[in-house]
Amino acid sequence: MATLADIIADGIEGQWPRAVVSPDVWESAGRQIAEGTWTLVAHWGEPGMVHVAIRERGTGTTGILSLNAAGGRFPSLGRHALPARRLERTIRDLFGLEPEGAPDLRPWLDHGRWGLSHPLGVHAAAAEPEPYRFLPVEGEGLHQIPVGPVHAGIIEPGHFRFTASGETIVRLEERLGYVHKGIEGLLTGAPLDRAAKLAGRASGDSTVAYATAFAQAVEAACGVEVPSRAVYLRAVMLELERIANHVGDIGAICNDAAFGLMHAHCAVLRERVLRAAALAFGHRLMMDRVVPGGVAVDIDPKAKDHISKLLAQIARQFPALIVIYEDTASLQDRTVRTGMVRHDLVARFGAGGFVGRASGRTFDTRKVLRCPPYDMLDFEVTVLERGDVDARIRIRIREIEQSLSLLGQLIAQLPYGDIRADVAPRAAEGAALVEGFRGDIFAWLRMNEDGSVARCHLRDPSCFQWPLLEAAIDGNIVADFPLCNKSFNCSYAGHDL
C-alpha cells in the first residue's frame, strides 16, 4: 500500500500538508487505519468536503487527506476504522454529509433540539426527533441502569446507559452531545482575536493547550516566527496547567474511592499552583494568555521566584502524598486491576495522554514532534503496561514530576526579548498538535485574506478516549464506574464542542 508521504507529496506544504485524494485512496486510508499502519488524528468536515488527519506509524509522517463530497456523500471510513465512527456521525449531524456504508447512522451531537438540521452545512428543517435507539443487549436477567445526563454531583452532563447482570456491567453505552455549544460555527468567519478566545473556551480545564494549538495553527498558516521568550512562556503555562489538573484529578480519583484525605491535600496543592498562575499571568486558569503570534502578557518578574519556591514546596509535599497513595492498601485494592484498557484498543483508537501511556502507547506530542521549546529540555515520557486505574494514576504522578522538572528548566532558561510577533494575515491553512494534560489536542484552520477564520476544527483528545472507557468498564462492577470514569476524566465540553 501507498505510504502517506507518497500520497501527500504534491499537497499543500507544511508540517501537516494537505492533499485532495480520490475516493479509492480515501477508502484505502480507512483500511490502513483499521490495520493500524496509520493512526487517525482527526476527522472533520466542511460544506462539500471531508478531511482526515493521519499520522503514519513508524515513519511518523503526518498529513491531511481531503475528499470532495460535493454530492453530499462520501465513503465511510468508519466501516473499517472504529475511531472514525463517532466523528462521522458528528460530520453527518453538523454538515449533512452522508457517510456511505457507515455501520452506525444514529445522530450523535444532534439531539433534535437545535431547531434545524445540519447547522454548518446546507440548513434543513429539523427532522422529527425520534427516540435514540441504544444498542440492543440480549441475555437472561439483564437490566438497564440509565445514569445522567443530570448527575448528583456538579459535573458535566452526559448520559450513560449500563446494561448489567446483577452488579457486573455487560455493556456501557455513552450518549454525549449535551454540551454542544456550536464553537465551530462561531469560529467560522470570526476575526482572529475573537477566534482565539473561542478556541480557549472549548474545554475550560485545557484552555492553555487549546489556545496554544489554535495559535500554532494560525502561525503555521501565516508563517509567523514566534519569539523564543513567548515559546518558553507558553510552555510554562502548559506545564502549570498540566500540574494543576493532574494534582486535582489524583485527589478526585481517590475521593471516588471515599478516600477524602488525598482529595483534601491535592486540592490544597492545586490551589497553590492556580494562585501561582494568577500571580504570574494574571489569571488562575491562564485563559486568553496565549494568543496567535505569542503570549498576551509577560510573566510577572516577582512570580519567577514565587514559582521556584512553589516548585520546591510541591517537590517536598508531593512525595508524601504518593506514599499515602501507595501505602493505603484499601485504596490500592480499589485501583489495581480495575478498568483495564487493552493495548490493541489503545493503539487502534490512537488514544493519547495518560490513557494511552498507561496502556503501552508511547506517544507524547512534546517528545514525538520535538516542537520547541521541548526539544531543548530534558524530560522523560513514562509508559506503563497494565492499563488499569492504578496505572493511569501512576502515569499522572510521573508526569507531575516531569512537569516540575520542566518548569524549573523553563524558568531558569527563560530567554529575554519580545513576547509577541505580528501576525500578517494571508489566505492559507495550518494545523497543529499540542499536548494538553489529557493528551494531544489537534487544531486545523483555514484563514481568509482579511485575517478572519474561514473554517476551523478543534479535536479534543477525549474523542478517542471516551470509546475506550466503554471498553474499560466491561466486566467491572457498577460501583466501580465512577472510579474508572474519573481516572479517564474525559472532557464533555471538548468532545461536544
Added chain:
Amino acid sequence: MTGILALQAIQEVMAVALAPLLTGLVRRTKARLQCRLGPSAFQPYRDLFRLLRKEVVLAPNASWLFSAAPVVVCATTWVAATLVPSFTLDVRLAPAADLIAIVGLLASARFVLALAGLDIGTSFGGIGASREMMIASVAEPAMLMLIFSLALVAGTTRLTDIAAFVQSPILGLRISLMLAFVGFVMIAVAENGRIPVDNPATHLELTMVHEAMVLEYSGRHLALIELAGSIRLLLYVSLISAVFLPWGLAPEGAGVARCGAAVLFYLAKLFVGANLLALFEVTIAKMRVFRVPQFIGAALMLGLLAALLRLVSESL
C-alpha cells in the same frame, strides 16, 4: 416511680436531641483531619430544620408506602435507641431492653426502607435496596451470633443485666468479650453505612448503598430519614459503650448527682466514639461492594470464636 419515668423520658429525648450532634461531630472531626475547616458540629440540626421547611416532591408513581416509610423508619429506630441504657440502668423499659428486640426493630426499619426504595421504581432505588439487603443478609446473622456469644458469657440477652454483669468486679479479662467487642464495632460500621462499607458523603449514585435507597426523598421525609440515620449511629455507639464499657452508668435508685455525673460520662463516651470513628474513616478507602460480605463474615467468625471459647472454658 415518677423518678423512673422521668429518667426514661430524659433518655428518650436525649436520643433524638443528641443524635444530630454526634453525626455533626463525626463530620467535623473528619473535616479537621483532612485539613478542612468543615461546618460546625451543629450543622445537622440546621439541615434538619431546613428540610422540614421544604416542600416534599413526590414521584407520581409513589404509593402510600413511600410516604409512610420515613415515619416508620424513624419511629422504630427511636424506640430501639431508647431501649439502650445510655447513662442509667434504671429504666422503665428495662424488661423490654433485649438485644434481640433491638436487632428486630432495626431490621424492620431496614425492611421498610428497602421496600420504599423499590416502590418508587427507579433503578437507583432498586440498586440501593438490593445492596442493602445483600449486606443485611450477612450482617444480621453476624449480629445475632455476637449477641449469642454475649448471652453465653452474661447469661442473659437483656441489656441492663449484661451491663450490670460486665460492670461487676467478679469479671476478669474475658477474651470472648474482646472478640465480641471487635465484631460489634465492625457490624456497627456496616450497619451505619460508614466507610469502608458505604460512603455517607458521596454524590456518586452508582456507588451508593443507603443513599441510593433514599435518593428520591425530599423535604420532611428526608429529614426523618436523616434523623433516623443519626439516631442509629447514636444507638450503636451507646450500645457498644453500654455493653463493653459500662463504667459510669448510674445504678438503680441513684441520686440526682450520680445521674448527672453519669450523663457527663455518657457525653464523654459519645465524644470519644465520634472522634475514633472519624479517625478510622479518614485512614481507609471504601471497599468494593462484593468485599462487604467478607468484611462482615469476619465479624461473624469473631462471634463464633467468642462463643466457642466460652464453651471451652468458663473463664475465657
